[in-house]
Amino acid sequence: MKRISVILLIVLVNIASIPVSLSQNKSGYKNYNQRDFDTNKVADQVYNLWKSGDNWFSKSKDSISYFVDDRNYKGIVNYGVTFRSKNFRNFNFVEYLSMCFLKVEISTCSYNPKDNRITIEGYVTGNSNWGSNELIHTKKQQAFVHIYLGEKTDTIKACYLGKIVNRDSVEVKWNHKEIDAFTVLDKFPAFYFKTYAYSKIKLAVRHPFKISGKITAKTWVAFGSGSNYSEIFDLGSMIYNPNKKKAKKSAERKEPDCKSLITNNRLVSDIEKENARKGEVNYYTYTKNAENYIFARQYARAKEEYNTLNQKYPVLFARDIHNAIRCAILSRDLKTAFGWSEKLALKGVELPYFKAKIFTSMRKNPEWKNFSSKYDSICKGSKGHWNLRLLQELDDLLQEDQADYGLENRKNPKVLYETTERVTDKLIDLLKKEGYPSEEKTGCYVVNDTTLLSFPDFNVLMLHAEQQKTKNLDTLKELLDQSSNALEYDRKRDFNSDTGYNSCFHIYKGNLYILKSYERNDVEIRKLRFKFSNPYGFIMDYNNFVIEAYNYKNPKETDDYYEENYNLIMKLTDDWEFYEKL
Structure with missing residues (x-):
């Protein structure tokens, strides 16, 4: 009886192992995993899927989907395209562009050498929330990931202007000539699949996919979706040339995220290059360092940054003096605080400014009596050197502007444009004749005695010129650039330059x-x-x-x-x- 039980057990074990053996030796199938795909990944962060009808600057007559290497896309205005309102309403073309990342996870991949067919299953994760500020919330449309498996064909893909504005209300020109939606701005390397297996899945968090097809030594599989970098794998090399030297593997991303390419019409790469070139220390290096210390409540270190700034530059903006005084007080260095405070007298800031609570320790200090007497004298002396004619003409221009822009009597868009064009001409003439109205020439602005304003009221004249895109805007910008370089105009921190769009x-x-x-x-x-x-x-x-x-x-x-x-x-x-x- 015991012998019979052993024989029966051996038979049962053999029967149980039959399916496993058949699976492992299934007609010579070859299996591949995630590592195989990762080492055969093609051109990370390069290709972008331009699918007909989905891409506003790739309008074409064919219905082919292209994988495009558009890394050198400059942004519309950087190709020299200009926009101008026809109905005199404010219009600014602002372009932001970001790309998100797809993540492809391979669960199973089997290849049958007999019929050269491959079957791939796994998951794709991605999103299309690429970070642009949606000023108008619209119903979100479902996005998809498109999967192609086949032999690629290289080509060149044109980037068209596209239908981006209403031509009835906005004039669009390129090199001072009218252009249409099919004007070619640039051309990029691209490829497409002539014959391919195809699958489409939803763009979502870890959505399953499956695709099968014939394979050759030139076969690729590509995953693409609008506003996402494509994930592309060289299946031909993976199967037929596994020892081929692979491209350097990119740093692994923990989760799909997004990368900003253009912000406020400027290439992020250009901004980064500028920042790198600006390794040399300038005025704003010290103010940025000081403000970072203030954010961290390290007032003594911020004070030292402002002290260094004062040593490097003979004239400072009032807002930085304003901050430097506070850092000195909070560092319990009243001697330095008194020294900084005298600099505000040169800007015409009167003594009531020091009624604010932050100055309590200064007012209680024995030095206050001598300081306040000396301060009044310096303040009166600085006002005696102001350019009163420049101040009066600026005030006249501001009144002329506000006569039509005022909320109670705002004129129609055509009148506002004509007013801004006229006022801007006068402002340009004034700047050429008298120079920029710096704080040394016209003082700075304080409200309610104690509140220092960063920018004067006449800044609205520059803002309106920018909004209206007046014909003389380039001339005004050139003059303001000169004043900014001379540290008379604080253009870098001017709110006129900050649109507030595209923030995360x-x-x-x-x-x-x-x-x-x-x-x-x-x-x-x-x-x-x-x-x-x-x-x-x-x-x-x-x-x-x-x-x-x-x-x-x-x-x-x-x-x-x-x-x-x-x-x-x-x-x-x-x-x-x-x-x-x-």
Whole structure:
């Protein structure tokens, strides 16, 4: 009986192992894994899928989908395209461009040498939330990932202007000539598949896919979706030439994210190159360092940055003096605080400015009596050297501008354009004759005795010229550039230059949000938090952020939008009705 049991056990074991043996030796199939695909990945962060009808600057008569190497795309205005409103309404063309990343996970891949067929299964993860500020929320359309398996054909793909504006209201020119949607701006290397296996899946978090097809030594498999870098693998090399030298593997991304390419019409790569070239120390190097120390509450170190700035530059902007005084006080260095304060007298800031609470320790100090007497004398002397004619003519121009722009009597767009064109001509003539109205020539601006304004009221004249795109705008910009280089005009920190678009940070109902596709940046978050916890009245740059207006008609719509697209970072303030008015 015992012998029979052993024989039966052996038979059962053999029967159980039959399916396994058949699977392992299934007609000579070859299996491949994630590592094989990763080592045969083609051109990371290079190709972009241009699918007919999905891409506004790739309009063409054929219906072929192209994988395009458009890394050298410059941005529309950088090709020399200009826009001008025909109906005199404000119009600014602002282009932002970002690309997100797809992530392809291979679960199984089997290749049958007998019929040269390959079957690939796995998951694709991705998103199309690429970080542009949506000023108007529209219903989100479902995006897809398109999968192609076949032999590629190289070609050249044209980048067209496309139908980006309403030609009835906006004039579009290139080299001073009218152009249409099919004007070619640039051409890029590209490829497409003539004969291929095809599959389409939803663009989502870890969506399954499966694709099968014939394979040759030239076969690629490509995954592409609008606003996403394509994931492309050389299957021919993986199967027929496994010892081929592979391209250097790119750094692995933990999760799919996005990469900004163009911001406010400027190439991010150009901005980075400029920053690299600006390795030399300049005025704004010290102010940026000082403000970073202020954000960290390291006032003594900020004070030293301002002291160095003072040694390097004979004339400073009032906002930096304003901050330097506070850093000295908070560092308990009243001697330095008194020294800095005298510099404000040269800007025409009167003694009531020092009634603010931050100056309590200075007013109680025995040195205050001598300081206040000397201060009044310096302040009166500086005002005696002001260019009063320049001040008067600026005020006249401001009155002429506001006569038509005022909220109570705002004129129609055509009149506003004509007013701005006329006022800008006069402003240009004034700048050529008298020079830029710097703080040394015309003083700086204080409201309610103690609040220093970063920029004067006449800045609105430059803002309107920029908004209206007046014919004389280039001449004005040239003059302002000269004044900026001479540190008379603080153009780098002028709000006229800050559009506020395309920020990953949004503030809505007192809450700070960040786009889900962006990594958390604690330094930037500290700066934004400081904006709402700045008891000492520092004048700071808080970087780019968007304040979302409350949707009184349909609050749930906006709440749902933020729930879907943003992560909540923190509550900044309950007084959100106040900052919406900023």
